[in-house]
Amino acid sequence: MKPEEFNYRDLQDHIEVMIGKFGLQNSVKFLGSIIDHTDIASSEDERVKQLIKLTISKSIEVFNLKKATFYKSNLSEYKDARMACYYIINKYTQISLGKIAEVFNVKRRSVEYFEQKCKEMLSIPSFYPTYLQRHRAIEDHIIKYISTLN
Structure with a gap:
Protein backbone atom coordinates (compact mmCIF):
# COMPACT_ATOMS: atom_id res chain seq x y z
CA MET A 1 0.00 0.00 0.00
CA LYS A 2 1.31 3.41 -0.98
CA PRO A 3 1.79 5.81 1.96
CA GLU A 4 -0.47 8.83 1.97
CA GLU A 5 1.21 11.95 0.63
CA PHE A 6 0.36 15.32 2.10
CA ASN A 7 0.86 18.83 0.80
CA TYR A 8 0.81 22.29 2.40
CA ARG A 9 -2.91 22.65 1.78
CA ASP A 10 -3.52 19.47 3.81
CA LEU A 11 -1.36 20.89 6.58
CA GLN A 12 -3.28 24.17 6.54
CA ASP A 13 -6.62 22.34 6.64
CA HIS A 14 -5.50 20.26 9.63
CA ILE A 15 -4.19 23.33 11.46
CA GLU A 16 -7.53 25.07 10.93
CA VAL A 17 -9.40 22.04 12.30
CA MET A 18 -7.02 21.92 15.26
CA ILE A 19 -7.58 25.60 16.03
CA GLY A 20 -11.33 25.14 15.71
CA LYS A 21 -11.26 22.20 18.09
CA PHE A 22 -8.70 23.33 20.70
CA GLY A 23 -8.55 27.10 20.21
CA LEU A 24 -5.63 29.22 19.04
CA GLN A 25 -3.78 29.34 22.38
CA ASN A 26 -3.91 25.56 22.97
CA SER A 27 -2.97 24.85 19.35
CA VAL A 28 0.11 27.07 19.58
CA LYS A 29 1.07 25.48 22.92
CA PHE A 30 0.63 22.02 21.48
CA LEU A 31 2.69 22.70 18.36
CA GLY A 32 5.40 24.26 20.52
CA SER A 33 5.43 21.24 22.80
CA ILE A 34 5.76 18.91 19.80
CA ILE A 35 8.74 20.88 18.56
CA ASP A 36 10.37 20.97 21.99
CA HIS A 37 9.35 17.54 23.28
CA THR A 38 8.09 14.94 20.85
CA ASP A 39 7.13 12.63 23.68
CA ILE A 40 7.29 12.21 27.41
CA ALA A 41 10.64 10.71 28.39
CA SER A 42 10.62 7.68 30.65
CA SER A 43 12.93 9.49 33.07
CA GLU A 44 9.99 11.72 33.89
CA ASP A 45 8.34 8.87 35.80
CA LYS A 66 -16.75 -0.76 34.46
CA LYS A 67 -13.46 0.08 36.13
CA ALA A 68 -13.48 -3.11 38.23
CA THR A 69 -13.38 -5.38 35.17
CA PHE A 70 -11.29 -3.20 32.85
CA TYR A 71 -8.09 -5.26 33.06
CA LYS A 72 -9.63 -8.74 32.91
CA SER A 73 -12.80 -8.73 30.83
CA ASN A 74 -12.70 -10.54 27.49
CA LEU A 75 -15.59 -8.58 26.00
CA SER A 76 -14.63 -6.84 22.78
CA GLU A 77 -15.29 -3.35 24.18
CA TYR A 78 -12.78 -3.95 26.97
CA LYS A 79 -10.21 -5.39 24.57
CA ASP A 80 -10.66 -2.41 22.25
CA ALA A 81 -10.26 0.03 25.13
CA ARG A 82 -7.07 -1.67 26.32
CA MET A 83 -5.81 -1.77 22.72
CA ALA A 84 -6.33 1.99 22.43
CA CYS A 85 -4.40 2.43 25.69
CA TYR A 86 -1.47 0.32 24.47
CA TYR A 87 -1.25 2.29 21.24
CA ILE A 88 -1.59 5.75 22.77
CA ILE A 89 0.79 5.07 25.66
CA ASN A 90 3.37 3.66 23.26
CA LYS A 91 2.92 6.59 20.87
CA TYR A 92 3.31 9.37 23.45
CA THR A 93 5.88 7.94 25.85
CA GLN A 94 9.27 6.30 25.54
CA ILE A 95 8.40 3.32 27.69
CA SER A 96 8.78 -0.11 26.16
CA LEU A 97 6.03 -2.51 25.20
CA GLY A 98 7.30 -4.75 27.99
CA LYS A 99 6.69 -2.05 30.59
CA ILE A 100 3.25 -1.38 29.14
CA ALA A 101 2.58 -5.11 29.49
CA GLU A 102 3.59 -4.91 33.16
CA VAL A 103 1.14 -2.07 33.77
CA PHE A 104 -1.71 -4.12 32.30
CA ASN A 105 -0.46 -7.44 33.73
CA VAL A 106 -0.35 -9.12 30.31
CA LYS A 107 2.37 -10.64 28.15
CA ARG A 108 4.49 -8.39 26.00
CA ARG A 109 3.35 -10.30 22.90
CA SER A 110 -0.26 -9.35 23.68
CA VAL A 111 0.64 -5.67 23.81
CA GLU A 112 2.64 -6.00 20.62
CA TYR A 113 -0.20 -7.81 18.84
CA PHE A 114 -2.91 -5.34 19.89
CA GLU A 115 -0.72 -2.31 19.22
CA GLN A 116 -0.18 -3.58 15.67
CA LYS A 117 -3.88 -4.42 15.30
CA CYS A 118 -4.73 -0.88 16.37
CA LYS A 119 -2.40 0.56 13.70
CA GLU A 120 -4.15 -1.57 11.09
CA MET A 121 -7.62 -0.53 12.26
CA LEU A 122 -6.65 3.14 12.21
CA SER A 123 -5.33 2.74 8.66
CA ILE A 124 -8.80 1.67 7.45
CA PRO A 125 -11.12 4.11 9.23
CA SER A 126 -14.19 3.34 7.12
CA PHE A 127 -14.21 -0.27 8.40
CA TYR A 128 -14.07 0.73 12.08
CA PRO A 129 -15.93 4.05 12.45
CA THR A 130 -17.05 3.50 16.05
CA TYR A 131 -13.61 2.44 17.20
CA LEU A 132 -12.00 5.34 15.34
CA GLN A 133 -14.36 7.84 16.97
CA ARG A 134 -13.61 6.49 20.45
CA HIS A 135 -9.88 6.28 19.80
CA ARG A 136 -9.82 9.90 18.60
CA ALA A 137 -11.71 11.06 21.67
CA ILE A 138 -9.12 9.44 23.94
CA GLU A 139 -6.17 10.63 21.89
CA ASP A 140 -7.52 14.20 21.66
CA HIS A 141 -7.81 14.27 25.45
CA ILE A 142 -4.24 12.98 25.85
CA ILE A 143 -2.90 15.50 23.32
CA LYS A 144 -4.62 18.29 25.21
CA TYR A 145 -3.06 17.02 28.46
CA ILE A 146 0.44 16.81 26.91
CA SER A 147 0.10 20.32 25.52
CA THR A 148 -0.36 21.66 29.06
CA LEU A 149 2.86 20.09 30.34
CA ASN A 150 5.91 22.33 30.73
Whole structure:
Protein backbone atom coordinates (compact mmCIF):
# COMPACT_ATOMS: atom_id res chain seq x y z
CA MET A 1 0.00 0.00 0.00
CA LYS A 2 1.31 3.41 -0.98
CA PRO A 3 1.79 5.81 1.96
CA GLU A 4 -0.47 8.83 1.97
CA GLU A 5 1.21 11.95 0.63
CA PHE A 6 0.36 15.32 2.10
CA ASN A 7 0.86 18.83 0.80
CA TYR A 8 0.81 22.29 2.40
CA ARG A 9 -2.91 22.65 1.78
CA ASP A 10 -3.52 19.47 3.81
CA LEU A 11 -1.36 20.89 6.58
CA GLN A 12 -3.28 24.17 6.54
CA ASP A 13 -6.62 22.34 6.64
CA HIS A 14 -5.50 20.26 9.63
CA ILE A 15 -4.19 23.33 11.46
CA GLU A 16 -7.53 25.07 10.93
CA VAL A 17 -9.40 22.04 12.30
CA MET A 18 -7.02 21.92 15.26
CA ILE A 19 -7.58 25.60 16.03
CA GLY A 20 -11.33 25.14 15.71
CA LYS A 21 -11.26 22.20 18.09
CA PHE A 22 -8.70 23.33 20.70
CA GLY A 23 -8.55 27.10 20.21
CA LEU A 24 -5.63 29.22 19.04
CA GLN A 25 -3.78 29.34 22.38
CA ASN A 26 -3.91 25.56 22.97
CA SER A 27 -2.97 24.85 19.35
CA VAL A 28 0.11 27.07 19.58
CA LYS A 29 1.07 25.48 22.92
CA PHE A 30 0.63 22.02 21.48
CA LEU A 31 2.69 22.70 18.36
CA GLY A 32 5.40 24.26 20.52
CA SER A 33 5.43 21.24 22.80
CA ILE A 34 5.76 18.91 19.80
CA ILE A 35 8.74 20.88 18.56
CA ASP A 36 10.37 20.97 21.99
CA HIS A 37 9.35 17.54 23.28
CA THR A 38 8.09 14.94 20.85
CA ASP A 39 7.13 12.63 23.68
CA ILE A 40 7.29 12.21 27.41
CA ALA A 41 10.64 10.71 28.39
CA SER A 42 10.62 7.68 30.65
CA SER A 43 12.93 9.49 33.07
CA GLU A 44 9.99 11.72 33.89
CA ASP A 45 8.34 8.87 35.80
CA GLU A 46 5.60 10.89 37.46
CA ARG A 47 4.42 12.41 34.18
CA VAL A 48 4.44 9.01 32.50
CA LYS A 49 2.42 7.52 35.36
CA GLN A 50 -0.07 10.37 35.13
CA LEU A 51 -0.38 9.94 31.37
CA ILE A 52 -0.98 6.18 31.79
CA LYS A 53 -3.61 6.72 34.48
CA LEU A 54 -5.30 9.41 32.40
CA THR A 55 -5.29 7.22 29.29
CA ILE A 56 -6.84 4.31 31.18
CA SER A 57 -9.49 6.42 32.91
CA LYS A 58 -10.40 8.21 29.68
CA SER A 59 -10.67 4.84 27.88
CA ILE A 60 -13.01 3.53 30.56
CA GLU A 61 -15.11 6.67 30.22
CA VAL A 62 -15.19 6.79 26.41
CA PHE A 63 -15.94 3.07 26.00
CA ASN A 64 -18.46 3.26 28.90
CA LEU A 65 -16.89 0.39 30.85
CA LYS A 66 -16.75 -0.76 34.46
CA LYS A 67 -13.46 0.08 36.13
CA ALA A 68 -13.48 -3.11 38.23
CA THR A 69 -13.38 -5.38 35.17
CA PHE A 70 -11.29 -3.20 32.85
CA TYR A 71 -8.09 -5.26 33.06
CA LYS A 72 -9.63 -8.74 32.91
CA SER A 73 -12.80 -8.73 30.83
CA ASN A 74 -12.70 -10.54 27.49
CA LEU A 75 -15.59 -8.58 26.00
CA SER A 76 -14.63 -6.84 22.78
CA GLU A 77 -15.29 -3.35 24.18
CA TYR A 78 -12.78 -3.95 26.97
CA LYS A 79 -10.21 -5.39 24.57
CA ASP A 80 -10.66 -2.41 22.25
CA ALA A 81 -10.26 0.03 25.13
CA ARG A 82 -7.07 -1.67 26.32
CA MET A 83 -5.81 -1.77 22.72
CA ALA A 84 -6.33 1.99 22.43
CA CYS A 85 -4.40 2.43 25.69
CA TYR A 86 -1.47 0.32 24.47
CA TYR A 87 -1.25 2.29 21.24
CA ILE A 88 -1.59 5.75 22.77
CA ILE A 89 0.79 5.07 25.66
CA ASN A 90 3.37 3.66 23.26
CA LYS A 91 2.92 6.59 20.87
CA TYR A 92 3.31 9.37 23.45
CA THR A 93 5.88 7.94 25.85
CA GLN A 94 9.27 6.30 25.54
CA ILE A 95 8.40 3.32 27.69
CA SER A 96 8.78 -0.11 26.16
CA LEU A 97 6.03 -2.51 25.20
CA GLY A 98 7.30 -4.75 27.99
CA LYS A 99 6.69 -2.05 30.59
CA ILE A 100 3.25 -1.38 29.14
CA ALA A 101 2.58 -5.11 29.49
CA GLU A 102 3.59 -4.91 33.16
CA VAL A 103 1.14 -2.07 33.77
CA PHE A 104 -1.71 -4.12 32.30
CA ASN A 105 -0.46 -7.44 33.73
CA VAL A 106 -0.35 -9.12 30.31
CA LYS A 107 2.37 -10.64 28.15
CA ARG A 108 4.49 -8.39 26.00
CA ARG A 109 3.35 -10.30 22.90
CA SER A 110 -0.26 -9.35 23.68
CA VAL A 111 0.64 -5.67 23.81
CA GLU A 112 2.64 -6.00 20.62
CA TYR A 113 -0.20 -7.81 18.84
CA PHE A 114 -2.91 -5.34 19.89
CA GLU A 115 -0.72 -2.31 19.22
CA GLN A 116 -0.18 -3.58 15.67
CA LYS A 117 -3.88 -4.42 15.30
CA CYS A 118 -4.73 -0.88 16.37
CA LYS A 119 -2.40 0.56 13.70
CA GLU A 120 -4.15 -1.57 11.09
CA MET A 121 -7.62 -0.53 12.26
CA LEU A 122 -6.65 3.14 12.21
CA SER A 123 -5.33 2.74 8.66
CA ILE A 124 -8.80 1.67 7.45
CA PRO A 125 -11.12 4.11 9.23
CA SER A 126 -14.19 3.34 7.12
CA PHE A 127 -14.21 -0.27 8.40
CA TYR A 128 -14.07 0.73 12.08
CA PRO A 129 -15.93 4.05 12.45
CA THR A 130 -17.05 3.50 16.05
CA TYR A 131 -13.61 2.44 17.20
CA LEU A 132 -12.00 5.34 15.34
CA GLN A 133 -14.36 7.84 16.97
CA ARG A 134 -13.61 6.49 20.45
CA HIS A 135 -9.88 6.28 19.80
CA ARG A 136 -9.82 9.90 18.60
CA ALA A 137 -11.71 11.06 21.67
CA ILE A 138 -9.12 9.44 23.94
CA GLU A 139 -6.17 10.63 21.89
CA ASP A 140 -7.52 14.20 21.66
CA HIS A 141 -7.81 14.27 25.45
CA ILE A 142 -4.24 12.98 25.85
CA ILE A 143 -2.90 15.50 23.32
CA LYS A 144 -4.62 18.29 25.21
CA TYR A 145 -3.06 17.02 28.46
CA ILE A 146 0.44 16.81 26.91
CA SER A 147 0.10 20.32 25.52
CA THR A 148 -0.36 21.66 29.06
CA LEU A 149 2.86 20.09 30.34
CA ASN A 150 5.91 22.33 30.73
